[in-house]
Amino acid sequence: MRKNPEHFVWLAAFWIAVYLLLTALPLFLLLFSPAPSPRGFWRDFSAALGFAGLAMMMLQFALTARLQTVKAPFGSDLVYHFHRQISQVAFGLILAHPLILFVTTPSTVSLLKFWNAPWRARFAVAALAILIVQVGSSIWRRQLRLDYDRWRFWHGVLASATVVLGLLHMMKVGHFVNLPWKRSLWLSYGALWVGLLAYVRLLKPWLALRQPYEVVAVNAERGQAWSLTLRAKGHHGLRFNPGQFAWLTLWHSPFLAKDHPFSFSASAERPELLRFTIKELGDFTATIKQAVPGQLAWLDGPHGAFSVDRYPHAPGYVFIAGGIGITPMMSMLHTLADRRDPRPLLLLYANRDLDSITFREEIEQLTPRLNLRVAHVLDRPPENWTGESGFINDAVLQRQLPEEFTDLDYFICGPPPMMNAVEQLLLRRGIPFGQIHTERFNLV
Ligand SMILES: Cc1cc2nc3c(=O)[nH]c(=O)nc-3n(C[C@H](O)[C@H](O)[C@H](O)COP(=O)(O)OP(=O)(O)OC[C@H]3O[C@@H](n4cnc5c(N)ncnc54)[C@H](O)[C@@H]3O)c2cc1C
Incomplete structure (x- = not known):
């Protein structure tokens, strides 16, 4: 693989x-x-x-x-x-x-x-x-x-x-x-x-019809998101690289071409249960919470090149996420934890406020299993907040990036303005273009 x-x-x-x-x-x-x-x-x-x-x-x-x-x-x-x-x-x-x-x-x-x-x-x-x-x-x-x-x-x-x-x-x-x-x-x-x-x-x-999946669970997450867990029904399922995505069909036949792309949000080392975490944003994403266990779904994938597995020789990784852009990062973090990867990792995670941090508790549980430092950046921080506030800007990068930051590989996923700004800031800081990897949810 x-x-x-x-x-x-x-x-x-x-x-x-x-x-x-x-x-x-x-x-x-x-x-x-x-x-x-x-x-x-x-x-x-x-x-x-x-x-x-x-x-x-x-x-x-x-x-x-x-x-x-x-x-x-x-x-x-x-x-x-x-x-x-x-x-x-x-x-x-x-x-x-x-x-x-x-x-x-x-x-x-x-x-x-x-x-x-x-x-x-x-x-x-x-x-x-x-x-x-x-x-x-x-x-x-x-x-x-x-x-x-x-x-x-x-x-x-x-x-x-x-x-x-x-x-x-x-x-x-x-x-x-x-x-x-x-x-x-x-x-x-x-x-x-x-x-x-x-x-x-x-x-x-x-x-796709010959290889269906069934819904195992639908769980509410912080930040108006829902995690949909699927299991292969009558076949071996698919293997993916952490950070990749698949096109999901639910409610309709795959022949109707009404599929939507979502990143895997769980470990690639445990492909028997596939998880997608989906933020309610529009017509389709608002229906995820209505899915019920046993319901059929179909996948086209895996797709994408946004994965630590594409850069296995990096001395460490920096993940920069905004809002629901955390999903591919979660897949990469879970996978690295399952592999007991000792390399240094930094997660810079921007959200509106403390309550809307999708996977807040899951990240806390993951941290001791990894050589991971997490810095939350809140637009509207609570009183007595001592962490980063506002947006991810040059000052935040200056404070948070480790000393040897030019050697690391960077993964960015979040709202387009955040991604554009962070990409430019990293380039200006001298990170080579080939070490900056992005996944844009607004593909089309
Ligand atoms: C590679 C990739 C990975 C993604 N991973 C996640 C994830 O992990 N979690 C998450 O919540 N969201 C993810 N998204 C975004 C998600 O696919 C869209 O939010 C969702 O398809 C919007 O559908 P809607 O009907 O609810 O919204 P609508 O309000 O109908 O559409 C909003 C916008 O979403 C885009 N869109 C709508 N339908 C489709 C479609 N069938 N295919 C492609 N784009 C579409 C269009 O640009 C549209 O203007 C990902 C997108 C991409 C490209």
Whole structure:
């Protein structure tokens, strides 16, 4: 289960090379002999941008299909971040394709008259219109108050429509895909898309249904959170690295794709009982307290690279958590305790007040089993509080970090403003970027 850190470096290099190859390959192959007759620099250049944009679009699904081997070296945070950024690059390239034509050949503007235009242009206009809606609704999802589940469903539908229409446009124009093998190349990208869709929407839910879990207990925790304990039903369950997460389906069939990501909050050394600790924040998380023992649940996981097991040679670890961001840290602390790990550990844990500290008592019980120092940071401390108060800032770090702090590995999870601020502060203190690890609960 625990892999050498070098293994992930090589795997990352491999997947980056595969991605670059798959993005650029169609472009180069299309120019191979017999090369199509040139139509002028700007026209061919704009087509090249369109091809590159479409190839990137078609690879998007490979990024978000939760393929563990693809995500393992990077972590989900980074892959989703890349997905968001590269989508915008692809969108820019696809948008530049007609804009260049309109500027360099003004007569092509008439192709925008949808009902009078030839099919090749209609496909292009429809693809671009859908893409604009898709990109806009993703960037401004929260501002537009779009329900997450509905948005996720339509995001997939719109992306598939864009890809199909883009391919139809390309085939109808036909200039660079004038030979059967060139057309087959693009169709194989389409087949990859369909294959991944079938894997994510059909095969994975089917596999999940065959490996159910049952709810063993639902316990109230401080800070409006609930711990949900699950046990594998009729199979061996899953093994995970401490700090990883899984997608949880409760109440619905896995085929409905209404799963939510949650970090494991108990020891990875005791995988027979899996625990998730979930804060009531919205529609789904508010239903956890209604779960009853014996009820079925399904998991897709483990996922994520936020784990001490990825950095086994560190001389010690610093965990910096805010609110419910404590869950992956609890999994790591419990696991290190079960392994009797002697290395020095520091937990900096920010909360609103003393009563809202999730796992306050559990952390107290864990401390004697570890070489652990805990510093609570309270926004609203009680009277006579002698600990840290306010937010985790440079002064708090100055007081709390041990002397040899630049050698340690840092794990940060909490509200985004806290994570951004702490990451910057650590970088400014000279901690190498590669020793700062983050898990963002606002992945999407
Ligand atoms: C890697 C990871 C680990 C997490 N671990 C924990 C944990 O241990 N404990 C905990 O309490 N929370 C955790 N979360 C956050 C948790 O997944 C969201 O709070 C929860 O999905 C919100 O669902 P909701 O319907 O209650 O909220 P809503 O009010 O419907 O949504 C609030 C926001 O949560 C996000 N969200 C909603 N549904 C989903 C979904 N199906 N998939 C992904 N994001 C969604 C969206 O950004 C949405 O805008 C984790 C998130 C991630 C990404």
